[in-house]
Each structure stands twice: as structure tokens, then as C-alpha cells.
Amino acid sequence: MKKDVPALFLENQLCFPLYAASRFTTKMYTPYLNILGITYPQYLVMLTLWQYDQQSVKEIGQRLFLESNTLTPLLKRLEQKELIRRTRSPLDERTVLISLTNAGIEMKENAQEIPDKILASFNEESITKDEFEAFQKTLFKLVDALNRKITIQEKDE
Amino acid sequence: MKKDVPALFLENQLCFPLYAASRFTTKMYTPYLNILGITYPQYLVMLTLWQYDQQSVKEIGQRLFLESNTLTPLLKRLEQKELIRRTRSPLDERTVLISLTNAGIEMKENAQEIPDKILASFNEESITKDEFEAFQKTLFKLVDALNRKITIQEKDE
DNA sequence: AGTGATTAAATCGTTTGCGACATAAAGGTA
DNA sequence: TACCTTTATGTCGCAAACGATTTAATCACT
Numbered sequence: 001m002k003k004d005v006p007a008l009f010l011e012n013q014l015c016f017p018l019y020a021a022s023r024f025t026t027k028m029y030t031p032y033l034n035i036l037g038i039t040y041p042q043y044l045v046m047l048t049l050w051q052y053d054q055q056s057v058k059e060i061g062q063r064l065f066l067e068s069n070t071l072t073p074l075l076k077r078l079e080q081k082e083l084i085r086r087t088r089s090p091l092d093e094r095t096v097l098i099s100l101t102n103a104g105i106e107m108k109e110n111a112q113e114i115p116d117k118i119l120a121s122f123n124e125e126s127i128t129k130d131e132f133e134a135f136q137k138t139l140f141k142l143v144d145a146l147n148r149k150i151t152i153q154e155k156d157e
Numbered sequence: 158m159k160k161d162v163p164a165l166f167l168e169n170q171l172c173f174p175l176y177a178a179s180r181f182t183t184k185m186y187t188p189y190l191n192i193l194g195i196t197y198p199q200y201l202v203m204l205t206l207w208q209y210d211q212q213s214v215k216e217i218g219q220r221l222f223l224e225s226n227t228l229t230p231l232l233k234r235l236e237q238k239e240l241i242r243r244t245r246s247p248l249d250e251r252t253v254l255i256s257l258t259n260a261g262i263e264m265k266e267n268a269q270e271i272p273d274k275i276l277a278s279f280n281e282e283s284i285t286k287d288e289f290e291a292f293q294k295t296l297f298k299l300v301d302a303l304n305r306k307i308t309i310q311e312k313d314e
Numbered sequence: 315a316g317t318g319a320t321t322a323a324a325t326c327g328t329t330t331g332c333g334a335c336a337t338a339a340a341g342g343t344a
Numbered sequence: 345t346a347c348c349t350t351t352a353t354g355t356c357g358c359a360a361a362c363g364a365t366t367t368a369a370t371c372a373c374t
Contacts, residue, residue: 014182015183015186016221017297018175020222021175021299021300022180024222024304024306025176028172028303065177065180121306122302126302132295135296136171136174139175139292141284142292143174143177145284149181150184
């Protein structure tokens with residue numbers, strides 16, 4: 001006597017909304033990022049560089065949960081835009097160190113206003129501050145839990 | 158005297174976790190979907206067909222917030238796998254009606270267990286039921302709000 | 315020093331996601 | 345009916361994601 005629709009409906013209620021919300025938020029950023037001439041994933045890489053300065057591809061990957069197969073081409077595009085530099089580490093020739101160019105550093109100024117504008121467009125929404133903070137908190141826990149699960153999953157193979 | 162890091166850090170706290178959570182959840186499904194031989198977006202399309210039966214590309218797009226430029230190729234792949242049929246509507250030759258084949262209908266049985274397994278793997282997590290439900294609720298509101306914003310944004314152009 | 319395992323990037327192929335545009339059918343109006 | 349607009353798909357090109365594999369450097373251990 002298993003219920004039929006509910007299961008396939010219910011699951012829709014976590015994974016799919018996350019997928020939709022993620023795509024929507026990316027879209028919210030797009031007009032602002034177009035002005036800077038970068039994409040959303042490229043913006044995430046710039047964020048890590050603005051925050052933590054020079055670091056290896058590996059480290060960027062650990063922060064964004066991405067690997068070299070995604071990052072290498074993306075970083076090459078940022079290099080072409082002359083926002084970053086890619087240099088082999090003299091200490092370990094395997095690692096590629098990513099650092100900001102002057103143009104990359106300067107872009108931070110113009111990027112500064114983006115979070116404000118995104119947040120501002122939510123001011124009139126029916127989501128209270130408490131609700132928002134609780135949401136954030138659970139979201140963090142979720143990302144953390146998922147990250148652990150995925151890591152286990154990968155180890156199994 | 159603007160604070161520098163916080164803004165670019167704070168914004169990191171909504172858009173990026175959503176992006177990460179979405180990618181992680183997709184990854185959680187992958188091993189189960191591999192058995193069925195479909196991808197996660199293809200699974201979402203199958204879900205709408207299992208739930209609402211025959212419908213147009215447009216309708217599927219409205220449910221998943223996707224457009225024909227994404228759906229058409231994806232649907233052709235599902236057609237190649239003989240899970241769906243694509244037929245022009247006789248009433249309106251512009252619309253393409255998507256319906257399930259027998260194989261597509263049968264796959265529902267095997268897909269049934271997936272949500273359970275995903276949920277089960279969260280049982281031991283430190284997220285309470287109340288917390289989870291509050292999270293879901295806010296997530297829905299967020300998707301709704303974002304959807305409205307995006308629609309306005311697109312109208313502006 | 316020599317050699318097998320590990321590690322960091324990179325490459326390759328496939329599928330998405332999406333902006334911009336094309337095509338063809340249907341609707342609306344003079 | 346002729347013509348203009350709207351609508352539903354589809355095509356194209358680019359940029360992610362990501363599994364699988366490759367390459368080259370470093371490590372670990374004898």
C-alpha cells in the first residue's frame with residue numbers, strides 16, 4: 001500500500017527548488033556581471049581571490065567545490081581577460097598559482113556594489129530577517145552535510 | 158569608511174551556498190540515475206510527465222523554469238532512449254506534445270525508491286524535522302520571489 | 315639512487331543552461 | 345484576403361559541470 005505520487009512529489013520539494021533557486025540567483029547577478037564582463041562562476045573565482053589573495057588552483061577548487069577540469073578552462077578565460085595571472089610555483093612545479101593583475105584588483109571596487117543591489121531588491125519581499133537567517137543557517141548545515149555525503153560517495157568507488 | 162570584506166563575504170552566504178547545494182544534491186542523485194540511464198535534468202522532465210502526463214514543451218518549461226533552447230535537445234535525447242514520444246499537436250501545429258512510451262511509464266517503478274534513499278541518507282544528520290520544514294518553506298518563498306524578480310528583469314529589456 | 319604510489323593540472327567528450335536569433339504556425343485587423 | 349504581430353519550437357555558439365583519463369612532478373620507502 002505504498003503511496004504513489006507523494007514520494008515523487010515530495011522529493012521534488014528539496015532538490016528541485018534548490019536547482020531552481022540556484023539558477024535564478026545566478027540570473028539575478030547576470031546584468032551586473034555583464035557590466036564587469038565576467039560570468040557568475042568567474043565572479044566566484046574573483047571573490048576567492050579578492051578575499052584570500054594568491055592561491056593554487058587546488059585551493060580555489062576546495063573553496064568552490066570545483067575541480068581542475070572545470071577550473072582550468074575558466075581560469076584561462078580570466079587570464080585572457082587579463083584579470084588574473086597563472087604561474088607555476090617554483091617550489092612545486094605541479095601547482096599553478098593564480099594571482100590578480102591590477103585590472104583584477106581594480107575590478108573589486110566595481111564589484112563592491114553588487115551584493116548591496118541584490119539585497120536591496122529583496123527588501124520589499126515577504127521574507128523576514130529572522131526567517132532569512134534561519135534559512136541561511138540550515139543552508140550551511142545542508143551544504144556541509146551534502147559535502148560530507150558526496151565525499152563518502154566518491155570514496156566508495 | 159566603507160567596510161571592505163564583509164559585503165563581498167556576506168553575499169557569498171546566499172548565492173554561493175545555493176549554487177553549491179544544488180550541485181551537491183544533483184551529485185547525490187547521480188548514482189541512482191546512472192542505473193536508470195538518465196541525467197538529473199532528464200529525471201526532472203520524467204517527473205513532470207509521471208505527475209502530469211502528456212503536455213507540451215512549453216508546459217514542461219513552465220514547470221521546470223526552462224525554455225525550448227534547453228529542452229528541445231534534452232527531449233530529443235529522451236526520445237532516442239525511447240522513454241518519450243514527440244508529436245506535433247493536430248490542433249496547433251506549433252506545439253509539440255510530449256508523452257511517455259511504455260518504457261517511460263515503466264521507469265517510474267524503478268524511480269520510486271530514489272526519493273526514499275535520498276531522504277534516508279539524511280536521517281542521521283543534525284537537521285531536525287522542524288528545521289527542515291522551515292527551510293523548505295523559505296526555499297519555496299525564495300524561488301517564488303526570485304521567479305517574479307527574474308520575470309520583471311526580463312520584461313525590462 | 316631507484317621505483318612505485320600519490321598528487322596537481324590539464325585534456326577530452328557529453329550534457330546543461332542560456333542569450334540571440336530563425337522558422338513556421340496562428341491570431342488580429344484593416 | 346493581405347499584412348503585421350504574437351507564439352511555440354528549434355538552431356547556434358559559448359561557458360559551465362563533470363566523469364574518465366593523461367601527463368608530469370613529488371613523495372615514500374627501500
